[in-house]
């Protein structure tokens with residue numbers, strides 16, 4: 001091993017890496033919010049919707065969960081333009097991430113809904129509440145609370161898998177790293193530091209998600 | 224311009240499937256060995272060893288597989304002073320990645336066996352290895368099968384990422400075919416369907432096993 | 447010579463003194479019932495006897511031999527001291543028969559055929575021969591607990607410990623388990639039981655031990671102890687137990703006639 005490590009180049013370009021990391025964070029955070037909305041809708045559809053809706057949700061979830069994220073990205077970015085749906089790289093990435101997260105998270109949210117004691121729902125029904133009201137008022141909040149840890153891990157997995165969107169040249173952290181290493185020829189150093197940045201982002205997301213849990217579920221309503 | 228997408232092109236995609244499966248299987252076997260060590264270290268009495276194992280798990284579960292792939296690929300080049308083939312780099316990266324996940328799955332399965340089961344076995348005068356062999360491992364193995372199969376699905380999907388460093392498996396074959404035919408609207412959906420055909424039965428199997436095992440062992444899972 | 451002799455056993459968990467200077471002798475064929483409030487150290491005492499907990503101080507002598515906590519000595523000891531837990535703790539992945547033969551074959555080296563014969567024999571004692579091929583989760587709580595007793599007996603122990611083995615059973619299933627205990631007591635098995643079944647303790651135990659705050663507060667034959675408790679703590683404990691039993695068995699007023707009515711119809 002005669003290789004001489006040169007991390008100086010990496011530090012020179014560190015601000016660029018940070019810009020990439022920032023985009024990764026933005027992309028992931030947006031996809032988390034949108035994906036959670038998709039997930040809650042799907043979970044409602046699957047637990048309370050009519051049969052065709054349940055069937056539709058199941059197909060969506062199974063389709064997404066049994067195909068690679070990378071191929072999903074290719075379909076959103078390369079295949080859709082053929083039928084005249086054109087997305088910029090960043091938007092294609094966001095859509096792919098949202099749809100991907102929606103599928104995984106909907107199963108998690110559904111598990112939370114099914115863990116709600118039947119008695120509570122029956123009691124609400126006895127009070128004459130409508131289905132949607134029951135869902136909004138009694139079911140979804142405690143359901144999200146019980147499955148929050150699983151949701152949080154899923155969010156972090158999403159953030160990590162976002163590195164794959166570099167293949168459609170969105171300018172997030174991995175894409176920036178790719179271009180920097182190819183102009184400087186210090187591939188190992190750049191990827192090494194970028195990996196560290198991802199690890200730091202994962203820890204940062206974990207901490208923020210715990211803080212959100214505390215603010216919403218512990219202090220917020222005490223539910 | 225471009226070929227049309229016909230039977231030959233489809234067969235080309237099919238012929239790439241064994242590489243996807245081979246890579247997954249290889250990583251699963253390698254990961255099983257690494258995972259066993261990680262599971263043992265993770266439960267070792269020494270705090271240093273446990274810390275090492277936790278660090279390993281955090282590193283591989285807290286960074287993108289793509290980054291792990293790049294670092295391994297270029298790291299091997301650094302160590303051996305030559306550009307290595309994609310195949311060993313990819314296999315090594317996915318082995319290390321699988322090791323972290325399988326180690327955690329198996330440790331969780333062993334620790335999910337309630338302490339009274341150990342005690343009941345000890346009270347029958349069984350030695351520690353016999354307690355493990357007759358009482359704990361058979362139950363832990365059953366619990367661990369569904370998540371292990373579930374992880375196999377995750378791994379098969381993850382191997383698509385090897386396409387990014389040029390390893391020719393199913394996804395890379397799809398990219399090559401798209402470049403040759405300019406028919407992303409046909410090729411990528413077909414690739415997705417092929418993955419689905421591989422992964423979905425495994426997912427169903429995992430679900431089925433989980434339900435059956437939960438019923439017979441009386442295990443209560445939260446998610 | 448006592449089969450089991452505990453001398454000045456003490457055990458603390460953190461700052462909590464679970465056992466304080468407990469001394470107790472158990473003669474062969476004696477039935478000792480330990481009673482006391484929750485948290486008074488009853489389970490901890492039983493767990494010290496067969497080495498599931500290591501006492502901080504004190505000595506345990508079994509069959510005239512001092513007990514040291516080496517793995518080998520522990521294994522020897524557990525061949526001779528069986529234990530039955532409140533939560534059965536059968537092995538869910540093994541059939542009833544395998545639950546019973548595992549100890550004798552894997553720990554004592556008995557040939558499988560002999561162990562099977564033994565399994566049938568102990569199942570007969572708990573009246574469950576027809577369940578030999580069943581799996582634990584196919585049995586009721588009472589049946590599972592009887593299998594657990596049989597599992598302990600299959601080791602041919604000289605002493606069996608029972609830790610509140612009826613506590614998690616539905617009331618109507620308690621009887622079948624208590625009857626097994628009564629039979630064992632009659633057959634001369636040496637037993638130490640933690641129990642809340644005062645009727646059983648009064649009728650079958652040779653000695654009652656009342657534990658309070660990790661100490662043996664009072665000890666003696668049932669008639670003396672229940673008839674004239676020496677301490678206010680025991681008197682209060684007996685009162686609380688009796689009132690629970692009264693509520694359970696003979697509710698006052700109109701409810702009383704109601705329950706009689708139901709019983710009448712069942713007959």
Ligand SMILES: Nc1ncnc2c1ncn2[C@@H]1O[C@H](COP(=O)(O)OP(=O)(O)OP(=O)(O)O)[C@@H](O)[C@H]1O
Nearest residue numbers: 459460462464482483484485486487488489490491
């Ligand atoms: N492993 C342990 N770690 C810490 N504290 C313990 C442990 N085991 C028991 N204790 C504590 O020791 C005290 C005695 O416990 P023990 O289980 O012996 O009581 P018990 O008389 O059997 O009560 P119960 O009737 O509820 O079973 C309790 O206060 C309990 O909380």
Ligand SMILES: [Mg+2]
Nearest residue numbers: 488489490610
């Ligand atoms: Mg107890």
